[in-house]
Amino acid sequence: MFRSLFLMVVLLAGLIAGPYLAGKQGYVLIQTENNNYELSVVLLVVIFVIGMAIVYSIEWLLRRFCRLSNSTYGWFSRRKRVKAQKQTLEGLMRMNEGDYSKAEKLIGKNAKYSDKPILNFIKAAEAAQQRGDEFAANKYLMDATELAGSDNLVVELARTRILLQQNKLPAARSSVDSLLELAPKNPEVLKLAVEIYRKSKAYSALDDILESVDGLYTEAEFTSLTHEVKDGLLDEKMNEEGADGLLAWWDDQPRKRRNDNYVRIGLIQRLIDCNDHESAYELVLDTFKKVEGDKALSSALYGQITRLQPMDSHKLVKLLEKRASQSPEEAEGCIHRALGYLYVRADDFNKASDAFKKVLAHKDKMKQYDATMAAYVFEQIGDVVAAKAIREDILKSAMAITENEKIAEN
Helix, strand or coil: CHHHHHHHHHHHHHHHHHCCCCCCCCCEEEECCEEEEEEEHEEEHHHHEEEEEEEEHHHHHHHHHHHHHHHHHHHHHHHHHHHHHHHHHHHHHHHHCHHHHHHHHHHHHCCCCCCCCHHHHHHHHHHHHHHHHHHHHHHHHHHHHHHHHCCHHHHHHHHHHHHHCCCHHHHHHHHHHHHHCCCCCCHHHHHHHHHHHHHHHCCHHHHHHHHCCCCCCCHHHHHHHHHHHHHHHHHHHHHHHHHHHHHHHHHHCHHHHHCCHHHHHHHHHHHHHHHCCCHHHHHHHHHCCCCCCHHHHHHHHHHHHHHCCCCCCCCHHHHHHHHHCCCHHHHHHHHHHHHHHHHHHHCCCHHHHHHHHHHHCCCCHHCHHHHHHHHHHHHHHCCCHHHHHHHHHHHHHHHHHHHHHHHHHH
């Protein structure tokens, strides 16, 4: 607008001043190497105005063309974004339906034009992995890494999950270790670490993060997890170093773990498995009073006592007899079982028969081989009738089980 007004003003000034200068306008000389050009002042002004008009016109055309190009580019870009968003939503629906092949095509096709291209590449990688195409999954992850950088938590989480799905446990373990350094308190990282450590049986590493994952699971789930870790640590030490390794590991544990009765009973069980009955016996004596009042742990301890074969068990027998007299309800089955086995190993068959009679009175609490042991005890004291009756019951039970298995197969 200003330029047009400027040209009109210059032209108007030339028209007004032209007649006035007609008789005394002089001339303008433009001299080059070979030619001389003579112009009047008015003609020079007219040429100047026309030249400026041409320059301005060319500039206007160029701006108009560029604006049109930008509008066209913006229209195509918006169209691609809308299309990518629509395909992403449809792809996510296909993933929920289990159509991973179609989901991968929809999500990955226009991922670069979506609002969150990194997430699109990650979802496309997950879809490709679900249909078993590891090459495509890795390619999508590489595309996501190029956009996000190597230290992006979301991409690394997706990569680790896919490694786990590919059952590449060593690589997944290495990846999750790096994630724990990058984000040690992130809930998703911690849950993924628990899953990988459990599958790879890395119980020492899992033990290190147990306190951090408290609160991410329900109370029952967390208790189950801690028990799994403790059992895993004990099994690992037993398989690698035997009873000596177990005892050395136990001595090195902090006070909190040494006071954990679940670990104590687990250690007793594994010492018996290693045939170190004397060490197990000493630990049983130390643990016996600590589990009083906890029915589950007491029952587990009594179960291990039935397997115990110490050289001299009179201290433990006295503790069990005292406990049986003080808590007759608890003594039904569990304590009498433990006493019965200890009496047998001490060759005191009369007391053993009394204990097994009480065990047989509560058949719902009997364990495997209890009936066989009771029959053996009755034979040792000469009660052939009772022994025969028990063996007949054992045979009937075995036949009933066999019959039920055949019915189930049919």
